[in-house]
Amino acid sequence: MKSIATLTMNPTIDVSYDVAKVRHTHKMRTDNEWYAPGGGGINVARVFVRLGGNARCFYLSGGSTGPALDGLIDLHQLVRTRIAITGPTRIASAVLEHETGKEYRFTPAGPTVSEDEWTTCLDALAQTDAGIVVLSGSLPPGVPDDFYARAMDRLAARGVELVLDSSGPALAHAITRGGLLLVKPSQGELQQYAGQPIDGHAAIAKTAMAIVEAGKAQLVAVTMGHEGAILARAQGPVFLPALPIEAASAVGAGDSFVAAMVFALARGDDAIAAFRLALAAGSAAVLRAGTGLAHPADIQRLLDTIGQPIAL
Template identity: 75%
Template sequence: MKTIATLTMNPTIDVSYDVGKVRHTHKMRTDNEHYAPGGGGINVARVFARLGGHARCFYLSGGATGPALDGLIDLHRLVRTRIAIAGPTRVAADVLEHDTGKEYRFTPAGPHVSEAEWQDCLDQLAEADCDVMVLSGSLPPGVPDDYYARVSRMMRQRGRQVVLDSSGKALAAGIAEGGLLLIKPSQGELQQYVGRKLEDVAAIGNAAMEIVESGKARLVAVTMGHEGAVLARAGGPVFLPALKIDAASAVGAGDSFVAAMVHALCRGDDELQAFRRGMAAGSAAVLRAGTDLARPADIERMLERIAPL
């Protein structure tokens, strides 16, 4: 079984609450308060570890909220390497309104990271002992747009495979660097990357195949929310429709997808089976409100409902 490391440049303390009704001005009493360590790479590591894999988290942490994030990561028993920064770790809120069943999500931009701090992160990543490096999440203010591309280049020079899940300029720079095992854009992120509207599954598959055929990535998994997902690979694109389930939350579905797909690839599953497991994990993540992410038992239940490829 291969091991992974994850990089989270802009982690969060994820706070979730339930409230009867969201109203402006009024003080709203909440219940079901829950705190979890968050951010793309940390979420991936949480699910990957639940599935029995070994993952080390590299992440930035600072300010008065930094120790709280460190403690939450320890509570989840994740192996971690903390890169200290001066700015405070951001706190994101997820609020479920019982009256409507709607979810409200509030996510700050994150702290400013100095050149000395992001360079320190690069230096520590050079010592990463893993088979696969997962680069996931947004870049905080102050970090150059090509940061993931720089990390990817360094990892591949050391014989590590790289998975990228980001958006905007960070995604574009990472793809331009090339040599990726897997990228996982959403439909919207892929549209932004290619600069055109992708109206249907065929258009999404064609756009994703352009990346594969250019040699930039071996696999491109494009998630489409309640419509399903497309996997582009050397053998051509394949589509899986979304399962019909009552979604309680959208938090962490993409990260759970990445974690389960990478876990399957790391244990030797073929790419189609890994894609199915990713779909099952994404579906499992939305079954529960808040920030709990996918659970193994739920993944297996969802997998039974996904047609074989």
Template identity: 70%
Template sequence: MQSLGTLTMNPTIDVSYEVDRVRHTHKIRTRNEQYAPGGGGINVARVFVRLGGNARCFYLAGGATGPALDGLIDLHLLVRTRIHIEEPTRVASAVLEMETGKEYRYTPQGPTVAEHEWHACLDALGEADCGVMVMSGSLPPGVPIDFYARAGHLMKERGIELVVDSSGEALAAAIDAGGLLLVKPSQGELQQLVGYDLDTADAVAAAAMEIIASGKARLVAVTMGHEGAVLARKEGTIYLPALEIEAASAVGAGDSFVAGMVHALMCGKDEVEAFRFGMAAGSAAVLNAGTGLAHPADIKRMFAMIPEVVA
């Protein structure tokens, strides 16, 4: 299997805590404090490597928090290419309130990136050596909305297949540039893209097939949270309902889905089996609170619960 590359333009240091109850004004004592490297592409790489693959993370990092992110990535044994920026890497928090079982998530906008800094990122990507590049997550302030399209052009010149998991104008520009192996929006992100309500699985499937019909992507996988997921391809669409499991956290479920599906595709699995494996990975990610993402044993267990699909 070829190696994977991931691009994270707006990474995070993900911090998770448990508290008895969230109350304003009062000092709230936390427990089970955990730190992890985060952001779309880094999360994808973490799960992909757990599944036995090789991955290199390309990411921007700077300020006092940049070296801390580097250290966390090293602890997870990920190969990395850091593009230095001046402003600090953001720190995101997930707080689990034990009294209610609800999770509160706080995610900063991220640093402002200078023009020469995002140009340096494109230069680094021009040297990428991988079979597939996953471009995932939001673009920080200062980065042009067509950045993924520009980066994708460099990848296509090198014969590298592209996966995009983003939102808003960045996602629209990447799709418009075309040549994508896989696009993985959430239901809300696809709805924002098309500009009208997608309140049923059939509506989601129809919108996803419009992207396939345009020739811009080979596969479109739309995650719908507790409603399941839809896969669109030239042969048509497939819907899988969500597994009936108790969700402890939503952190990294979509990233785990991407990692599972891409890993299966790169192992030679067919598109439907890869979709099922992505569903299993996404489901595995929500089993535990915090930023742990999906683990292979849980993915295997979830995969056995997903019904086989007659393609």
């Protein structure tokens, strides 16, 4: 089993509450208050470790809220490398309204990061001894769009396998740089990358396969929410339909998907087995409201209901 490291440039303190009804102006009493360390890479590490792997979190942390994030990461017993910044760590909120069953999510942009701070992060990450590095999440203000591509340059020189889950210009720069083991865009992120509408499974598969055929990534997993997911690989694209479950939350589904797929690849599973485990984990993450992410028992139960993917 290969160990992994994850990088989270824009982590969060994830707060979730339940409320009877959302109303403007009025003070709304909440219950089921929950705090968790969040952000793409941290979420990936949480699920990866639950599945039985070893992960180190590299992340930025600062301001008066930084120590709270550090403490939450320690509560989850994650190995961590903290890069200190001046700006305060952001706090994201998810509010479940009981009356409608709808979830409301509020996510700030994050602190502005200086050049000295993001350069220090690159230097720290370049020292990792992990076999796989997962670059996951948005880039905060002040960090250049090609930051992940720069990190990939440093890591590839050490023979590290690279996984990417991001969006917008950061995703585009990293794909252009290439050399990825896995990239996991959502359908919307892939469409933004392509710069044109992508409708239907065949079009999604064709766009994802173009990345594989250009040698930019060995695997491209495109998540499509309630429609399922498509995996592009050298042998051709395949599709798995979504499981018939009622989603209570969307928090961490993509991160859980990435964590499980990387876990399977790290232990030597083939791409199809990894894809099936990933779909089970992404589905498990939405079973409960809040920031709990996927749990192994739910993943295994759902995995037992997933058939073999359909060739496209």
